[in-house]
Amino acid sequence: MAGFKEFNIRWSMVVDIDKCTGCGACMTACNKENNIAPQEEAKARLESKGFPTRFKKIEWLTIYELSNGKQGGDHDTAFLPRPCMQCGMPSCVSVCPAIATDKNEEGGIVSQIYPRCFGCRYCMASCPYHARVFNWDQPIFPEGMEKQLTPNVSVRSRGVVEKCNFCHHRLMYAKDAARVAGEDPEKLADGAYMPACAEACPTGAISFGDVKNPEHEVHELAKSPYAFRLLERLGTDPQVYYISKREWVRKQGDNYLESEGAAAHGGNGGGQHG
Ligand code: SF4
Numbered sequence: 001m002a003g004f005k006e007f008n009i010r011w012s013m014v015v016d017i018d019k020c021t022g023c024g025a026c027m028t029a030c031n032k033e034n035n036i037a038p039q040e041e042a043k044a045r046l047e048s049k050g051f052p053t054r055f056k057k058i059e060w061l062t063i064y065e066l067s068n069g070k071q072g073g074d075h076d077t078a079f080l081p082r083p084c085m086q087c088g089m090p091s092c093v094s095v096c097p098a099i100a101t102d103k104n105e106e107g108g109i110v111s112q113i114y115p116r117c118f119g120c121r122y123c124m125a126s127c128p129y130h131a132r133v134f135n136w137d138q139p140i141f142p143e144g145m146e147k148q149l150t151p152n153v154s155v156r157s158r159g160v161v162e163k164c165n166f167c168h169h170r171l172m173y174a175k176d177a178a179r180v181a182g183e184d185p186e187k188l189a190d191g192a193y194m195p196a197c198a199e200a201c202p203t204g205a206i207s208f209g210d211v212k213n214p215e216h217e218v219h220e221l222a223k224s225p226y227a228f229r230l231l232e233r234l235g236t237d238p239q240v241y242y243i244s245k246r247e248w249v250r251k252q253g254d255n256y257l258e259s260e261g262a263a264a265h266g267g268n269g270g271g272q273h274g
């Protein structure tokens, strides 16, 4: 895989799985913020054309339910919200023949440039997190909803791939606000830039900021001994961290095989950032 530069700012998300109740507020906020059309009509239209099995819901943030697999009183569940990991070594970028997706130098967010994408879906095949989705049809917004779309967020057309970009337009707003206030847009205060999911979470399970900046909360959170990243041993270097005090969650989250313990891989991998 091609090497990628390390940037001064590393916008990162830390999700405390033990605080997540699986309510779905983050997903709803994401759909609204990023102009994701309700899916029912598109699904019905595709099914009427004979494509029932190929339809995959357009979703930038998916919540997975985890279980410890035990019965009765020992049974335990957890919820794991999964956005795009904004990988430091993104396989999706390496494989794209159109340079339609790239690593943004203003914080390492992995972009998606819709007019360049011609829908080959190599990126989807290469992403180990299933974070990308393909538009099999035009988005259909119910009457009136098109008047409530978020400005500065493109509506995607049939034939292109899309994914979470940490609400990149909000980074642009935050930088503009800093410039107006006479502040340095490259040194945003903690909380000045916040994706919609983090803002909407009622339990405060999603924290967001520059993991390299000691003044941002995520800097310390990502160093927690209970922090881990998904499929870290693939070398993808995700910018999304998870925290759980429950060992079975950490093991499932890092996808260890039964025969392999965290110790065999040099610990849980938390806190590996600049
Ligand atoms: S589907 Fe689009 S973004 Fe993905 S690899 Fe092909 S051209 Fe690039």
Ligand code: SF4
Binding pocket: 083, 084, 085, 086, 087, 090, 091, 092, 093, 110, 126, 127, 128, 129, 130, 131, 132, 163, 236
């Ligand atoms: S999670 Fe998938 S889509 Fe996101 S940067 Fe990593 S490889 Fe690319």
